[in-house]
Amino acid sequence: MIFAQSVFSPQWWQELFRFDTAEGSLFRITIGAILTLGLYSLLYRENKFYRFTEHVFVGLATGFSVVAIVKEVLYPQWWIPMMGTPANETLGVEMMPAHYLYGALLPLACLAFFVFSKKHGWLSRIPLGIIVGLWAGQQLNAFQNRFLPQIADQARPILPVGETTVPMAINNLIVVVTWIVVLSYFVYSFEQQSKFLQRTSMVGRWLLMVGFGAIFGTTMMTRFVLFIDRAYFLLIEWLRLGKPL
Amino acid sequence: MELFAFTINRTPENWATALLAAVLVIFATSILLFGLSRIPSNMRRPLVGLFVFISGLFWILDWALPRSRVQEGATTSVKTLIPIYPYDYQEVINVLVNVSQVMSGIILALGVLSILRVHFKKVFKGDRDAFFSIVLLGSMAAMIVIGLWDWIATNREAVGMSTPEANETIHTAFSIVFLDMLQILDAAMFSLIAFFILSAAYRAFRVRSIEATIMMAVALIVLLGFIPLAMALTAGLPADGFLSNFRIENMKTWILLNMSTPALRAIDLGLGLGLLAMALRILLGIEKGVAVD
Amino acid sequence: MIQEPQTEKNIWQTLYAIDRRWLYLILIIVVSILVVNPITVPNVVDPAAKSLYDYLSGLEEGDFVYIESDWTNSTRGESRGQFEALMRLLMRKKVRFCISTLGDPQIPDIIRPIINQIAQEPGSNNYQEGQDWVMAGYFPNLEAHVSGLVNNIRNAVKDKQFAGKSIVDTPVFEGINDLSDAKCVVVITGSSTINLWYERLRAKTKLGLMCTAVMSGENIPYYVSRQLVGIVIGAKGAFDFETLLAEEWPADEYPDYTNYTSGRRYMSPLFFALMLLILAVVVGNIAMIQLKKSGGRS
Numbered sequence: 001m002i003f004a005q006s007v008f009s010p011q012w013w014q015e016l017f018r019f020d021t022a023e024g025s026l027f028r029i030t031i032g033a034i035l036t037l038g039l040y041s042l043l044y045r046e047n048k049f050y051r052f053t054e055h056v057f058v059g060l061a062t063g064f065s066v067v068a069i070v071k072e073v074l075y076p077q078w079w080i081p082m083m084g085t086p087a088n089e090t091l092g093v094e095m096m097p098a099h100y101l102y103g104a105l106l107p108l109a110c111l112a113f114f115v116f117s118k119k120h121g122w123l124s125r126i127p128l129g130i131i132v133g134l135w136a137g138q139q140l141n142a143f144q145n146r147f148l149p150q151i152a153d154q155a156r157p158i159l160p161v162g163e164t165t166v167p168m169a170i171n172n173l174i175v176v177v178t179w180i181v182v183l184s185y186f187v188y189s190f191e192q193q194s195k196f197l198q199r200t201s202m203v204g205r206w207l208l209m210v211g212f213g214a215i216f217g218t219t220m221m222t223r224f225v226l227f228i229d230r231a232y233f234l235l236i237e238w239l240r241l242g243k244p245l
Numbered sequence: 246m247e248l249f250a251f252t253i254n255r256t257p258e259n260w261a262t263a264l265l266a267a268v269l270v271i272f273a274t275s276i277l278l279f280g281l282s283r284i285p286s287n288m289r290r291p292l293v294g295l296f297v298f299i300s301g302l303f304w305i306l307d308w309a310l311p312r313s314r315v316q317e318g319a320t321t322s323v324k325t326l327i328p329i330y331p332y333d334y335q336e337v338i339n340v341l342v343n344v345s346q347v348m349s350g351i352i353l354a355l356g357v358l359s360i361l362r363v364h365f366k367k368v369f370k371g372d373r374d375a376f377f378s379i380v381l382l383g384s385m386a387a388m389i390v391i392g393l394w395d396w397i398a399t400n401r402e403a404v405g406m407s408t409p410e411a412n413e414t415i416h417t418a419f420s421i422v423f424l425d426m427l428q429i430l431d432a433a434m435f436s437l438i439a440f441f442i443l444s445a446a447y448r449a450f451r452v453r454s455i456e457a458t459i460m461m462a463v464a465l466i467v468l469l470g471f472i473p474l475a476m477a478l479t480a481g482l483p484a485d486g487f488l489s490n491f492r493i494e495n496m497k498t499w500i501l502l503n504m505s506t507p508a509l510r511a512i513d514l515g516l517g518l519g520l521l522a523m524a525l526r527i528l529l530g531i532e533k534g535v536a537v538d
Numbered sequence: 539m540i541q542e543p544q545t546e547k548n549i550w551q552t553l554y555a556i557d558r559r560w561l562y563l564i565l566i567i568v569v570s571i572l573v574v575n576p577i578t579v580p581n582v583v584d585p586a587a588k589s590l591y592d593y594l595s596g597l598e599e600g601d602f603v604y605i606e607s608d609w610t611n612s613t614r615g616e617s618r619g620q621f622e623a624l625m626r627l628l629m630r631k632k633v634r635f636c637i638s639t640l641g642d643p644q645i646p647d648i649i650r651p652i653i654n655q656i657a658q659e660p661g662s663n664n665y666q667e668g669q670d671w672v673m674a675g676y677f678p679n680l681e682a683h684v685s686g687l688v689n690n691i692r693n694a695v696k697d698k699q700f701a702g703k704s705i706v707d708t709p710v711f712e713g714i715n716d717l718s719d720a721k722c723v724v725v726i727t728g729s730s731t732i733n734l735w736y737e738r739l740r741a742k743t744k745l746g747l748m749c750t751a752v753m754s755g756e757n758i759p760y761y762v763s764r765q766l767v768g769i770v771i772g773a774k775g776a777f778d779f780e781t782l783l784a785e786e787w788p789a790d791e792y793p794d795y796t797n798y799t800s801g802r803r804y805m806s807p808l809f810f811a812l813m814l815l816i817l818a819v820v821v822g823n824i825a826m827i828q829l830k831k832s833g834g835r836s
Contacts, residue, residue: 021417028421032429039433043440043562051377057430059381062360063388064427065353071396072643072678073350077343082267084255088404097252098263103270105344107278109351120282125293125535127348132535133297134345136524137304144308145737147517150510153763171499175507182511209456211508213463214501215755218772219442220464220815221471221808222616222752225773226436228807229615229800231566231573233429242574245799321716322690335689342682423644428611435612439811443565444558447818451826465816471751471774473579474809480582494582506759513759 007239026238033238036230078102154179178207294530301528303341310334388422395419463500470497550828553821561818568814572807579805586761587778590724590746590768591627595786597721599632602714604687604723604743606731607649608641613728613750618652619776619800620748621726625653626783626796629662629670633721634710636695638674640683640731646675660794661787672705674698684734688742691717718742722767725749732757736765748775773808776801 005011015026022028038053084098108127115124156172157164164172184197185204235241253263284292310325325334364378372378398412409416452458469475470493479492489495526532594603605624609617628635637653639645650673657665665671674695677683686694691714692706700708713719723739725732726748735745744767747757751772761769770779776799784797 021421023420023424028425031421032425035426035430036433039430039437042437044559052380053430055377055381056384056426057434058360059384060388060422060427060430062357062381063385064392064423066357066385066389067392067396068643069350069353070393073346076678078347081343083260083263084253086255086257090405095255097254098266099252100263100266100270101251102343103267104274105347106271106351107275109348111278112352112355115355122289122293123278123282126281126296127352129293129297129535130300131345131348131352132527133300134304134341136297136527137301137308139521139524140305141308142737143517143521145740146733147514149763149765150759151514154507154510171503174503178504179507179511182508183514186511186515205456206459207504207508208512209460210463210500211505211512211755213460214467214505215509215752216460217464217467217471218751218754220439220468220812221772221774222750223436223439223442224808224811224815225615225751225804226432226613227439227565228569228573228773228804228811230433230436231569231807232615232800232804233432235570235573245803320690320692322693323688335685338685339682342679346679420647424611424648428644431610431612432614440562440565443561443815443818446815447556447558447561447822450819450822452823461819468812468816471584471772472809472812473581473774473777473805476582477580494584498585501758502762505755506762509755510759513756 005240007241012240029233029238033234036234078105178210182207182211290530293535297530297535298528300341301524303337305528307334307338388427391415391418391422463505466493466500467497470494550825550832554825554829565811565814568810569807572810576803577806578802579809581777581781581802581805583778583781584771584775586758586768587770587775588768588782589761590748590770591779591782593744593746593767594624594627594633594722594724595631595782597631597633601633601721602710602719603628603633603635604691604717604720605635605637606723606725606727606735607637607639607645608725608727608729608731610642610645610648610728615800615804616750616772616776617726617728617748619773619804620770620779621649622652622656622799623776623779623783623801624724624726624748625656626659626662627779629657629665630783630787632663632670635671636674636705636710637671638683638695639676640680641727641729643676643678646673659796661792668700668705668708668710670710672698672700672708672710674705680731680734684738688717688738688740691715691720716742722746728753736760746770773801773804777805 007013012026016030019027035053035056038049039057041047042050080096081099082102085093085096087093087095108130111123112127113124114120114122154176156176158169158173158176160166160169181200181204183204185201185208187197187201236244253259253266255263281292307325310327312323312325315322315324327334361382364382366372367378368375368382395412395415395418398407398415401407402409402412450457450461452461469478476492476494479494482488482492484492490499523532527535597603607621609621637646637649639649650667653665653671654667656662663670667673675698683694692711696704696706698705705711717723720743722744723735724746725735728750730753732747732749732753739745745765746767746769747760748770749757749772751774754769754771757766757769760766770776778801780798780801787795787797789795789797
């Protein structure tokens with residue numbers, strides 16, 4: 001079943017060579033498709049076409065990170081607060097005063113570049129220390145809101161009393177035991193000399209593999225769907241070999 | 246809104262004053278930091294430690310301070326009000342977030358710098374791979390120029406100094422390099438992993454130990470449990486009652502909720518406790534490598 | 539007599555040391571055939587996805603939902619289907635929504651055309667931007683944005699405009715003075731921006747998650763502890779949402795409604811690709827065992 005608009009039809013080629021630059025045009029899709037094929041050529045073997053696309057990719061990605069730093073961080077979060085903005089009635093923007101003390105951030109952050117200097121290398125630890133300190137300060141909040149509800153949920157009724165039915169109690173018991181046993185695997189603080197601890201930590205390792213198995217399974221799904229989506233992009237959106245969604 | 250007393254009210258005319266004030270601050274800080282480089286070496290450690298501790302303290306206060314609900318007209322908002330300090334503590338947090346992002350942004354530039362160093366070296370030494378380095382540097386430069394130009398054009402449009410029609414070329418150029426090149430390459434690069442997983446599964450996923458067997462069995466059940474066609478295998482079993490437990494989708498759900506969840510939680514908790522301990526060690530200045538060698 | 543085990547060994551040896559490019563080729567062929575000619579498959583809906591669907595489907599006309607859409611083309615295969623199904627549900631239920639994004643400044647431009655296209659479909663009640671939904675757009679600062687929304691939702695998005703006026707003055711934000719007035723926050727993401735919501739939401743409203751399958755392992759524990767009202771996992775989750783849409787608006791009663799898109803479309807290639815993977819593991823293991831038996835190792 002070949003589609004009328006497909007790559008085997010003259011219309012496809014006519015459309016391509018119109019060099020239409022509107023978003024979603026065949027010409028633009030072709031650019032992306034060629035780059036995709038460039039990366040996929042690695043599957044056959046390492047080659048120049050692949051290396052070319054790979055370097056284009058790294059270059060674009062690095063370049064975009066510079067652009068993103070300027071337009072999303074330095075300008076809105078440093079320059080604008082430092083310089084303020086005058087009121088603009090036509091746009092309905094209120095005046096924002098200039099907090100010129102923000103200027104101090106620039107030399108402070110630039111201390112990081114001393115990392116290349118032997119003599120003053122220690123100065124680069126000040127900006128890094130500030131960032132690490134800010135991160136560390138957030139951990140209390142993170143622990144309370146992310147992990148405590150998880151621990152609380154581990155406290156489950158394991159006796160079939162009241163509303164808890166027998167299957168529920170068994171499930172809960174499994175949940176609680178799995179948790180404790182896997183935790184015991186992570187006891188590194190002292191040597192696990194007792195036979196009991198050695199056994200539980202062995203079982204813990206097995207149960208850990210259950211978790212890893214689940215993660216492995218879902219990871220494969222994501223990667224395959226990404227490839228299927230790329231195949232859709234190449235075969236349907238670019239070559240138009242089948243019915244689109 | 247006024248966090249600092251040190252502000253200048255802006256009008257369209259006084260931009261030079263604001264800029265001058267900022268430059269003076271930059272200059273003064275530079276001198277101050279230059280002074281720091283002269284302090285005796287036994288003072289360096291406590292100094293860095295102090296910076297670390299104070300930055301952490303701001304967030305700890307945010308966590309510890311009580312919040313109150315404030316009704317202003319139609320809007321309810323939550324504010325962190327403390328005695329003596331007349332403003333909402335959230336304002337401090339907003340500044341803090343700016344500080345951390347600006348700092349990390351500039352430090353990220355270090356990474357870009359080292360990429361530039363490596364590739365410029367290759368180009369000037371006439372390395373065998375010099376061509377690819379030129380490609381990399383070229384596409385990087387193109388992205389930076391097009392990206393910033395497009396951004397400036399957009400900003401000018403926002404204040405009415407230009408029109409989208411006048412900037413059509415640059416907008417199109419940016420959307421080509423971003424949407425049709427970078428984004429597509431990103432997706433293609435990550436989809437390549439599917440192939441490597443397939444090849445690794447064939448070569449390395451072997452039933453050699455109990456652990457590997459368990460992992461493989463679970464991965465298999467989870468995979469099949471997510472795939473509608475595979476569910477058809479056990480669709481013959483009743484939907485209710487004891488036998489329904491052996492339907493593949495129910496086995497998958499049971500494993501995910503009752504086995505992998507507590508196992509992953511235990512890992513998470515171990516990780517969380519580790520991070521918490523490390524955070525405290527960092528704040529107190531006893532973690533090696535931050536303030537202490 | 540000697541030759542027979544010799545040939546058998548050779549088969550397993552060949553299989554054991556097969557060039558990986560043959561595997562790649564088989565995968566490409568299998569996926570290509572099924573992408574061009576997909577097979578329609580039946581579905582059994584995952585309870586975690588149904589949980590989110592039921593909650594959203596139970597909302598009343600005029601309720602408000604806050605959406606944070608963080609996906610880009612790099613996770614399009616999974617996120618787009620989820621996003622489209624969510625939009626269809628909310629529009630058919632006439633639930634108001636506001637969308638913001640954290641991951642990337644281009645996201646609003648990627649998703650706006652999708653929303654507008656779905657709004658034109660039959661059953662979508664001709665949803666209008668500024669009337670039934672608004673785009674709060676891109677926020678560069680994760681921390682400040684999420685904390686800001688939780689502390690004071692109107693203040694956090696008041697600078698964003700639609701047709702010359704602030705989006706909080708549009709009918710969409712009528713009666714929404716605090717995040718607790720929203721019935722739910724739904725996060726559609728391919729990255730870990732959801733962690734910030736766990737840390738900062740302070741149980742003000744319900745939280746729903748639509749994520750890529752690779753993220754599901756780490757996030758299912760939050761569903762079990764009820765920090766999430768539901769979790770929609772990968773392309774299968776999108777298919778679940780599509781199936782539930784088709785159950786609520788069946789094709790024989792609503793013939794011109796679109797319920798199924800990429801979720802169902804990607805299911806059959808995914809199934810055969812994964813079957814190939816499982817087959818590869820099985821063959822690899824049998825080859826190993828056979829080689830061990832005959833005492834030869836490659």
